[in-house]
Amino acid sequence: MVGAGQAGLATSCWLSRYGVDHYVLERRRELGGAWQDRWDSFFLNTPNFSFLLPELSYDGPEPDAFLPRDEVIRLFRDYAARIKAPVRLGTEVTRVGVVDGRFTVETNQGRWLARNVVLANGAFQRPRFPASAGNLPGHIRQLHSHDFRNAQQLPDGAVLVVGTGQSGGQITEDLLDAGREVHLSVSTCPDAPRRYRGQDVFQWILQVNLHGPEFGINGLQADHLPSPAARFMCNPLISGNGGGHGIHLRDLGRRGVRLHGRFEGTDDGGLVFSDDLPARLALVEAGFRERLGRMADAYIAAAGIDAPPAEPAPADEWLPADSGARLDLAAEGVTSVIWCTGYGLDFGFLDAPVLDKWNYPRHRRGVTEVPGLYAVGLPWLTKHLSATLSVVGDDAKFVAEHIAGR
Template sequence: MTSRGTVERIHTLVIGGGQSGLATSHWLTEAGIDHLVVDRRDRLGGGWLDRWDEFCLVLPNFTLLMPGMPYDGDDLDSFMVRDDVVKYLSTYAAANSAPVQLETGITRLAATDGGFLAHSGDTTFQARNIVLATGPYPKPAIPAAARQFSGRIRQLHSNEYRSPGELPDGAVLVVGAGQSGAQIAEELHRAGRDVHLSVSKCFAAPRRYRGRDLGWWLLQVHLHGAEVGVEMKPPPPAGRFAGNPILSGQGGGHSIDLRRLAPEGVRLYARLETADGTTARFADDLAERLVFAETQFDKTQRRLFDAYIAAAGIDAPPDDRPPADSFVPDIVTELDLAAAGIGSVIWATGYRLDFSWVDLPIFDEWGYPRHDEGVTVHPGLYAVGLPWLTSAASAVFVGAGADAAHIVEHIVGRSEP
């Protein structure tokens, strides 16, 4: 090795070893394209390694549709636990003999004549093509209010949370009631903790609708909706980052009704606005936020599913969901954390994209690469696994294979004389 480090030449470099990176590797291998998958972690599993200990998939196992190795176990309708998801990805990589190099984080990506230079420590990868497969959850988003809390309060993002037993004794404030925040609040409550939950503007969804799991309807619309003229329309650009519906795969899967958590002992608040030492202050629109959570499914996904059922001629039973709970929690806008015995705050406030290491002018005002179905505006640079890259399924197992197949077809076209 010289003082300037080593240079490794590779035709196509895939940055990220989660499901989208491994799906891309599968199709590259099928096409006979020399490539390497690099990942900053010390083992495969992607962002699933950052989920808490008892995390389960929110969509059933039948949605695990990695190309060449869809889930073929006996529990199609169950919800795989985190460690088994990680094992599934490792097994998939081994079955495909994926060329993976771990503990290789890319710190800078730049263009060069005829390709790219990707820097990782003392190694520089020189590649003709680059696939960005770092996923939708690279950088935890933590509000400025976090800096206003007393240092005596332990703070952590949901990305770091693992189990109730690792938190300090006492009550917990969970900020954000999206999919992760609502599930973590439930878990803490079951563990006997006093839980205070700041409610985000996210919508709840039923676990089952018209005789099927929600995931089944989502899968059918994704796979067959276009055939009958029913498709999920893409959101405006900012809407690509909207939270996932409040739902859980725990205990065989269930809905989460925020309003019903209150009489069980979980204290609800609206959006956290400011903090001062051990005092947290919230907006006064909790009632409106609960109504939003309870009504958005009927305004969006229910209409989509009903249209698909009608267009496809499916004999589905009627909607048999129980009526909404009528409990009205008290509106509280200020909380003394010390008086409430709160020893920790969990920020379930989502993530931001982070392509700060990509030294190319390809990103829009939201930090999202400008692209056409994953083919970015810079020749030879591709993206997979991002929310709404081509469809609602792009960032989950269901959509990884198709999106990866499309960009690999483009890579093959670039490679032909």
Template sequence: MDIDTLVIGAGQAGLATSYWLSKAGVAHLVVDRRDRLGGSWPDRWDSFHLVAPNFTIRLPGKEYAGPDPDAFMPRDEIAGYVADYAADIDAPVRLGTTVRRLGAAGDRLLAHIDGDVIEARNVVLATGPFQRPRLPAAARGLADHVHQLHSQGYRRPGQLPDGGVLVVGTGQSGAQLVEDLHRTGREVHVAVSMCPAAPRRYRGRDMIWWLLQTFLHGAEVGVPFPTVADLPTPAARFACIPHLSGVDGGHDVDLRWLARDGVRLYGQLVAADGPVVRFSDDLDKRLAFVDSAFDREFRPLFDAYIAAAEIDAPPDDRPPRDDYVPPTSTELDLDAAGITTVLWATGYRLDFGWLDLPVLDEWGYPRHVRGVTEHPGLYAVSLPWLHTEGSSVLAGVGADAEHVVAHLAARNAQRKFAS
């Protein structure tokens, strides 16, 4: 099979790319290993809601226009929205198609699928940021009778064995899973990450509203939204996302409040020996970092935008910071504590092992400039900090896809002119 452009991945980023390819008149095919549309959203747990309000759904050609822009769409509705988007834009999608290897021959890229090879002049990698669950080395040291599950496989508290749960990691997913388990009466223990907290509302608006406005309009008033070039190191592309929740109309996730309500907090899980796990002795410092991150990373940006755009916003009315540090320990016997499950909310890592091209950096991330990789005709979208923090979310994938397709279309035109 010979086509102009192959898009690998039919989630929101791949479909946004398809939208712009169609607008540019570029013949293309979108393939996805899954057997149904909706991207990775169906992989979330049952009670999951968008952490960002519905007004952040900005897929090109299908921005949210429903009756509840400030609400938080539940999991199945998000998946349905993305699936409907494919139909709305008439995307040429082939499901149940796994690219086993992507290589090159001459000026063509060769995508090896089961029983066939697709030759393409251009390929867009749209496989998203959630490629392979990451498990720490300590997971191998746990006793065999302890049930282990990565957050990717978690759906509801009832799927876990009876007994307490140790949640390892308090990024955006981990913090929400702690709440999901705690509200059902489970005894929950938590190994706390260095992931920032964020207030649901700041100066009269949802925190994400300020983030979106700065993303869309900051440059117009001299407050540009940070790009990947502003990160201190390339490793910062993989930093965890602030924890918030879209459940019950949206709210903060406060680890100290959860501790006051009976959740047990610990430092970082550093080792496991059978049923015994050990933690770093720095819970107080971790909680202080978590609670202060918003004022370091986001508040200066938002305040600068509010001032520059001359927005009449109310003052910061967040309640005083809670300095409660719960009792903790550096060692926990899971059996003695009645803990039967360790739930790993330790994130994901990129997995481009099937990419047979020398374009990956030391983190397994394609070397690129805003999605244009070092290999001619190979592009990427929807990776963490591809261009900005919004590159892998519903609000940002469209802009990056448009940029990539503009480069791709110009490359096609140049090649036709040269021939």
């Protein structure tokens, strides 16, 4: 097993139940997976009720609450101990090759031979930067969200955050709370209400993932994606901080955040953004109701659930005074940029012809085209939530059963 995050540990738990000898190789020196790469004020976006891993489900008094980063890390360390996962820490896999129907696994701690290999090294592997990031002036401090921890890392001055996925929205709020002046480059990730039709919005998303097909609602199943590229679409703009809330870009603007369009590059000491901010904000605000909200409504109706009607979104026509199409770094006192531009998959260690043009393993329910090679914990492996605490355990069980059958 490559990786001891939630996917690796869940698969390890199932393999142990099926009596399959295995090891979990983890490059980090401490357990806790990619949660250790989140900023200091980070809270899970998913409520406590969403813990559905084998031998780890929430049964406490606050199912709708959210765990902070350090509690999440401790929880996974306790989980690994409870299931007696055979983890080898500080063991980085540098190559996986196939020889005579078996796998050679080369690591910084030596070479292994295995009948089966599970790729469980996560959905957050390689921080992505736009190519034009290298054109920014040298005195500008640049960080990816992967390396951001708190505002004290940054020099005095204004901060530009690029990207309004969940990380971009939450880091912007963190900087505002620290008293920083913030500019924000707006992408098209949809915002969403934290609660929808009487439940946390994640409850409906989870139910459509797990039970939607029973009622003919297949939009959150991987087999029904419009294209393979859609596996990398962004998630709704919500937060678990402060008891959980939605993040609305116009509200951030009213709080003083300077909104800009999509980042397009540099020009003579300034940054250039798309000149479509009003349309972009409208697209962000329509996204949830046109997709996830519509599927939730269809599921509620088909399943006969007694839920209150959806509240209409309040009309909001606030716009900034300027289009936000250009930013003069010196004039605005911008001294740092945080790139909240997501991650790319990285299987550079894998020496097997199994990756598609998006660097995603070709597979069927985690079983790849190479006999004995599996993948767990990737976005949209089988469902929208395949990389999350709620669904990764189901995918891990299927893979572990397949391995046991070999």
